[in-house]
Amino acid sequence: MIKFENVSKEYNNNVRALTNVSLDIRKGEFVFLVGSSGAGKSTIIKLLLKEEEPTEGKIILNDMDITKVRNRRIPYIRRNIGVVFQDFRLLPNKTVYENVAFAMEIIGVHPKEIRRNVPMVLSMVDLSRKASSFPDQLSGGERQRVSIARAIVNSPPVLIADEPTGNLDPETAWEIMRALSEINGRGTTVLMATHAKDIVNHMKKRVIEINEGKIVRDEQKGGYGDGISSI
Numbered sequence: 001m002i003k004f005e006n007v008s009k010e011y012n013n014n015v016r017a018l019t020n021v022s023l024d025i026r027k028g029e030f031v032f033l034v035g036s037s038g039a040g041k042s043t044i045i046k047l048l049l050k051e052e053e054p055t056e057g058k059i060i061l062n063d064m065d066i067t068k069v070r071n072r073r074i075p076y077i078r079r080n081i082g083v084v085f086q087d088f089r090l091l092p093n094k095t096v097y098e099n100v101a102f103a104m105e106i107i108g109v110h111p112k113e114i115r116r117n118v119p120m121v122l123s124m125v126d127l128s129r130k131a132s133s134f135p136d137q138l139s140g141g142e143r144q145r146v147s148i149a150r151a152i153v154n155s156p157p158v159l160i161a162d163e164p165t166g167n168l169d170p171e172t173a174w175e176i177m178r179a180l181s182e183i184n185g186r187g188t189t190v191l192m193a194t195h196a197k198d199i200v201n202h203m204k205k206r207v208i209e210i211n212e213g214k215i216v217r218d219e220q221k222g223g224y225g226d227g228i229s230s231i
């Protein structure tokens with residue numbers, strides 16, 4: 001589902017963010033990506049979203065080699081990935097319903113399908129009652145659940161979560177983890193970059209650890225790891 005073959009990334013300022021990274025994440029897996037600040041986690045995510053290009057190597061997403069695709073094909077690739085960010089990134093002037101519907105409108109989904117799917121995903125993240133609220137009327141956990149609903153409404157095979165619990169208190173963070181687990185249980189592959197030690201240790205999922213741009217550990221049912229600073 002997600003494959004990196006000997007991927008290296010050097011930014012313009014000669015910072016080598018990734019060196020020879022190879023990984024293979026299969027359909028339906030739940031994978032934590034861990035490592036100290038600056039290790040290269042966000043770079044892996046940016047490469048998958050085609051926000052950055054690798055300097056070397058090959059990246060395959062959903063059986064598609066995305067390394068050399070043309071710019072005009074990028075929106076098509078991004079439809080295969082739902083993304084959830086630490087800071088939610090909701091549109092403040094749109095309601096919960098409209099925020100989620102917008103993700104479908106911009107890719108030209110038929111209004112009838114939008115009217116069917118939006119209530120369905122809002123109910124999945126337990127937000128049906130908040131459909132008419134605006135983001136600033138919601139708690140942090142509720143906002144993050146809206147962003148999860150938006151990420152999955154177009155049924156992408158892959159969901160990427162970049163530090164999704166970073167702005168949330170521990171209890172709310174678990175609420176988000178339950179939502180992500182449920183989505184994973186329905187077959188979506190989930191890749192989550194995180195510093196949340198307790199969550200990683202508790203979930204016992206596959207853990208890929210990156211340090212100074214290299215994969216140093218890839219463990220089924222792994223823990224957070226001792227050597228990683230938590231900031």
Ligand SMILES: Nc1ncnc2c1ncn2[C@@H]1O[C@H](COP(=O)(O)OP(=O)(O)OP(=O)(O)O)[C@@H](O)[C@H]1O
Pocket residue numbers: 011012013015016017035036037038039040041042043044231
């Ligand atoms: N746009 C950029 N231009 C130049 N260097 C960059 C850029 N983005 C990241 N870097 C550098 O690449 C390295 C890896 O950064 P990256 O953001 O991938 O780390 P990270 O593991 O996501 O860290 P964090 O946990 O703090 O988010 C760091 O040395 C960083 O300074």
